[in-house]
Amino acid sequence: MSVEAVVFDIGNVLIEWNPERVYDAEIGPEARAELFAAVDLHGMNEKVDLGENFHGQVSALARAHPERAAEIMLWHDRWIEMASPEIPRSGRLLRALKARGVPVFALSNFGVETFEIARAHYPVFSEFDALFVSGHLRMAKPDAPIYERLERETGVAPKRLLFTDDREDNIAAAHARGWQTHHFTGPDGLAEKLVAEGLLTAEEAA
Incomplete structure (x- = not known):
């Protein structure tokens, strides 16, 4: 047909689309693997993909994990580097x-x-x-x-x-x-x- x-x-x-590459460059592969195992960043992104507010979702995840907040906020602040x-x-x-x-x-x-x-x-x-x-x-x-x-x-x-x-x-x-x-x-x-x-x-x- x-x-x-x-x-x-x-x-x-x-x-x-490779968020891991940005995190690897910023904090190193081992720390990135630990972060992604502890914090469901991809799950958060799925909520954004379903229409939830981008800044709101990343910020909420950062508040839920204050000890990792700076790393989590990279997802928002350096997003275009991940999508490139x-x-x-x-x-x-x-x-x-x-x-x-x-x-x-x-x-x-x-x-x-x-x-x-x-x-x-x-x-x-x-x-x-x-x-x-x-x-x-x-x-x-x-x-x-x-x-x-x-x-x-x-x-x-x-x-x-x-x-x-x-x-x-x-x-x-x-x-x-x-x-x-x-x-x-x-x-x-x-x-x-x-x-x-x-x-x-x-x-x-x-």
């Missing part, structure tokens, strides 16, 4: 699809405030034809409702959507709905997939 639209995850597809750098070839592929007239949608677990920070930093965030951001919708991957929301609002049949994401559980949820999928492990593989589907030529995907 031919693809009508391409759906991009954002973190680790269009930009890198851009993956340039992925952005080029998105733009090449748009130039061919292929609709491109974002389906991403992202907070309300953090998405705006990233959008100001990365112009590619403003180039989607439609955005499905978990923080705004208060629903997240891999739960079915956010996929259904994209289907309903775009009007594209599931079997005509091609979705790329770095997480296998998110890919599996889309596949279960009949979407075509590509597990993103790097932009080269995505380029090959887009060429194989006839969405881009090899030259356009370079």
Whole structure:
């Protein structure tokens, strides 16, 4: 079945997302591992991704662990460093699809405030034809409702959507709905997939 639209995850597809790297550089790998074992920073971030206030959630976690407050607040104060750098070839592929007239949608677990920070930093965030951001919708991957929301609002049949994401559980949820999928492990593989589907030529995907 031919693809009508391409759906991009954002973190680790269009930009890198690696909080651990920032903490490793700041406090060292051993201290970072201890911190992450003692404080559920990723769990806090999942609440942000579901629409809770970014500063409020980080601050509340810092208050709950006063002995680690300075380290916890790095998640807020240096967030853009964690969500970097851009993956340039992925952005080029998105733009090449748009130039061919292929609709491109974002389906991403992202907070309300953090998405705006990233959008100001990365112009590619403003180039989607439609955005499905978990923080705004208060629903997240891999739960079915956010996929259904994209289907309903775009009007594209599931079997005509091609979705790329770095997480296998998110890919599996889309596949279960009949979407075509590509597990993103790097932009080269995505380029090959887009060429194989006839969405881009090899030259356009370079």
